[in-house]
Amino acid sequence: MITFQDIDLSNPLRNAIEDLGFENPTPIQEQAFPVVRSGKDVVGIAQTGTGKTFAYMLPILRDLKFSKQLTPRVLILVPTRELVVQVVDEIEKLSKYINVRVLGVYGGVNLNRHKQAVALGCDIIVATPGRLYDLAVSNVLKLKSIQKLVIDEVDVMLDLGFRFQILNIFDLLPDRRQNIMFSATMTEDVEVLIDDFFIAPKKIAIAVSGTPLDNISQTAYNVPNFYTKMNLLNHLLFDKSEFSKVLIFAPNKRNADRIFNLIEEEFPGQACVIHSNKTQNYRLHSIEAFNTGSHRILIATDVIARGLDLDEITHVINFNPTHYPENYMHRIGRTGRAAHEGKAILFATEKEQEAKNRIEELMNFKIPMVEIPETVTISNQLTEEERPKEDKTQSNNRTSQEYVPGPAFHEKKEKNKKVNQGGSYRREIAKKYKKPKTRGDKNYNKKNKKRK
Numbered sequence: 254m255i256t257f258q259d260i261d262l263s264n265p266l267r268n269a270i271e272d273l274g275f276e277n278p279t280p281i282q283e284q285a286f287p288v289v290r291s292g293k294d295v296v297g298i299a300q301t302g303t304g305k306t307f308a309y310m311l312p313i314l315r316d317l318k319f320s321k322q323l324t325p326r327v328l329i330l331v332p333t334r335e336l337v338v339q340v341v342d343e344i345e346k347l348s349k350y351i352n353v354r355v356l357g358v359y360g361g362v363n364l365n366r367h368k369q370a371v372a373l374g375c376d377i378i379v380a381t382p383g384r385l386y387d388l389a390v391s392n393v394l395k396l397k398s399i400q401k402l403v404i405d406e407v408d409v410m411l412d413l414g415f416r417f418q419i420l421n422i423f424d425l426l427p428d429r430r431q432n433i434m435f436s437a438t439m440t441e442d443v444e445v446l447i448d449d450f451f452i453a454p455k456k457i458a459i460a461v462s463g464t465p466l467d468n469i470s471q472t473a474y475n476v477p478n479f480y481t482k483m484n485l486l487n488h489l490l491f492d493k494s495e496f497s498k499v500l501i502f503a504p505n506k507r508n509a510d511r512i513f514n515l516i517e518e519e520f521p522g523q524a525c526v527i528h529s530n531k532t533q534n535y536r537l538h539s540i541e542a543f544n545t546g547s548h549r550i551l552i553a554t555d556v557i558a559r560g561l562d563l564d565e566i567t568h569v570i571n572f573n574p575t576h577y578p579e580n581y582m583h584r585i586g587r588t589g590r591a592a593h594e595g596k597a598i599l600f601a602t603e604k605e606q607e608a609k610n611r612i613e614e615l616m617n618f619k620i621p622m623v624e625i626p627e628t629v630t631i632s633n634q635l636t637e638e639e640r641p642k643e644d645k646t647q648s649n650n651r652t653s654q655e656y657v658p659g660p661a662f663h664e665k666k667e668k669n670k671k672v673n674q675g676g677s678y679r680r681e682i683a684k685k686y687k688k689p690k691t692r693g694d695k696n697y698n699k700k701n702k703k704r705k
Contacts, residue, residue, distance in 0.1 A: 260286055263315055265350035273346060279304040281459045286312050289433060294454035296447055297435040303459060305435045306343045309403050313377075314344075319352055323374035324398040328426075330382055330419070332409040334359040335527075335536065340379045340405070353377065358384045361532070368393045382410065382418035389425050396425045403433045411442040423450055437583060469589035473599040473609065473620040478639055480632035481625075482572060482600045483512070487519045488629045489570070489598070490550065498543075498566050501552045502584045504573045506530050511636075512572065513552050524550035555580050563587060571599045574608035578615040 256277055257270050278286070281299040288295050289312035299305055313327055320326070331337055341357040348355070356375040358367045360383050367384065371394045378385070378394075388394035404410070410419065432451050436443055447454060476482045490496050503509035506528040513526035525539035525548045543551040544563060551563075555575065566588040575581045581599075589595025599620060601609045613619055625631075 255283055260311075261315070262311065266311065266314060266347065269347050269349045269351075272349065279308070281305060281457065282308045282311065284457050284459070285309060288455045288457065289313065289431075290316060291455075292431050294432045294451045295434065295457065296451065296454045297433075297457045297459075299435070299437065299457075299459040305405065306340055307347070309405075309433050309435060310344055310347055313401060313403075314347055314351060314353065317351075317353060317376065320376065321374075322398065323372075324395045325356075325375050325378040326398055327377040327401045327403070328385075328396065328399045329377065329379045329403040329405060330385065330410070330422070331379065331405045332381065332415065334361060334381060335540065336406065337379050337381060338537065344377060344379070355379065358388060360384045364388075364391075382415045382422060386418050386421055389422070396422075397427050399426050399430055401431045401433060402426060403435070405435050406437070407434050407446065408436045408443055411446070416442070416446075419446070437579070437586075468593065469585055469595040469597050471585065471597045471599070471618075471620045472623045473601060474623055474625055475606075476600045476602060476625065478602060478632060478634075479508075479511075479636045480634045481629070482602075483515050484630045484632060485600065485625060486512075486570065486572075487516070488626060490516070490520060493549070496568055497549055498546070499550050499568045499570060500563065500566050500587050501550065501570045501572060503528075503552055503554055506554055508572070509552050509554050516550060516552070520550065523548055524552065526552040528554040555584070565593060567596065569595070569597045571597065574599060574601050574605050574612055576608060578608075578612040581612045582616075 254277055257267065257275060260278065260283070262270070281297060281303050285295065285297055285308040289309055295309075297305065297308060299308075317327065329340060331340055337357040337359045341355055344353075344355045354375040355377045356370055357379045358370070359381045362384075364384075364387060367388060368391065371378075371388055380388075385394070389396055404419070410416075432454070434443075434447065434451070434454075474485060476485060486501070490499065501512065503512050509526050509528050513524055516524045525542050527536045527539045531539070539548075539551065540563070542548040569585050569588045571581065571584055575584065585595070585597035588597060599609065599612075609620070
């Protein structure tokens with residue numbers, strides 16, 4: 254098996270890798286290193302948790318020369334604020350023995366703070382598209398010296414609606430640059446972006462997006478409704494030694510808060526929640542509390558799914574199947590990282606079976622079913638979303654006998670039946686001069702007037 258000693262790393266990089274305790278590169282790191290160093294455009298397809306950040310940063314740092322210039326030479330675009338923090342942290346670990354300036358910028362922070370930081374100068378800038386564009390159009394950040402552009406998790410960026418910001422940023426970059434793109438899935442939108450802006454890119458595909466990771470065991474429960482899911486979840490979380498570090502994926506922000514509040518009642522002080530409505534400080538503190546072990550349960554939404562680098566997660570619990578089956582792979586990819594064993598659990602109601610089937614088709618793998626334990630209470634309580642929809646045509650304040658749908662009980666008055674025709678003067682002028690048949694026929698009105 255190849256080791257980092259076999260790769261043409263500089264001594265400072267090799268020393269940093271040794272300090273981190275890494276011996277063997279992952280397949281994406283091994284294959285991307287010579288291609289990125291060659292200067293060609295690169296498209297890397299690899300699943301979450303396979304070491305993509307090091308795959309592009311090792312070759313970039315290997316050839317990045319010392320410079321005192323203020324404008325950045327490397328631009329890394331990522332979809333979320335958490336991923337900015339994570340990538341900056343990874344670069345700082347790798348550049349421990351290298352004199353390189355790294356800056357992370359993202360929304361939710363005062364723009365003037367970032368303007369001041371940019372003015373001090375940096376070699377590598379890691380940014381979310383929106384904040385980077387704000388800094389560029391304010392004329393504080395100059396992008397004409399960018400030599401390498403890295404777009405990480407590009408499929409998530411396009412899903413989040415960053416396409417126009419990315420296209421605007423391309424317009425501000427120099428034509429001669431190396432484009433490096435990493436993604437977990439190859440979608441039509443990603444293909445279009447590659448065709449439009451990449452020059453004969455070298456593609457590196459490590460694993461099919463639907464291939465389940467070997468070191469993750471998967472199980473599923475058929476559960477009738479939300480509150481039964483909560484009863485089952487609390488039953489599982491009761492075993493603290495088994496479920497010692499649990500990441501729970503919620504379908505949306507509202508349900509994430511709902512799940513958090515109910516878990517907090519059962520296990521006070523053991524859970525935290527993050528989603529896009531939470532402040533940046535709250536999100537960072539929640540991740541820190543989960544990473545350090547002061548909280549053993551973290552509830553998150555799909556948008557945050559790919560912006561997290563969390564180690565030694567014992568279980569990923571999917572409170573629902575994902576609408577896009579590829580996202581299920583990114584969810585369960587949070588566990589079973591770096592050769593650790595991981596466990597993924599899926600809850601699905603009867604209405605969610607179709608989504609579950611799509612996931613199994615993508616993976617070409619049938620998730621083993623597990624019966625709900627007898628000690629778990631099957632609830633009849635339904636959430637607002639689960640209740641049958643009422644007939645909106647009938648007022649809730651009337652009985653069915655009283656309610657007779659139909660027109661208003663009186664006719665409109667004559668004056669209220671009139672339609673605004675634009676005034677008599679305008680109508681008379683229109684009759685007299687008429688509209689030309691075509692724009693070019695300037696003499697049409699004159700001819701018409703003579704005939705009369």
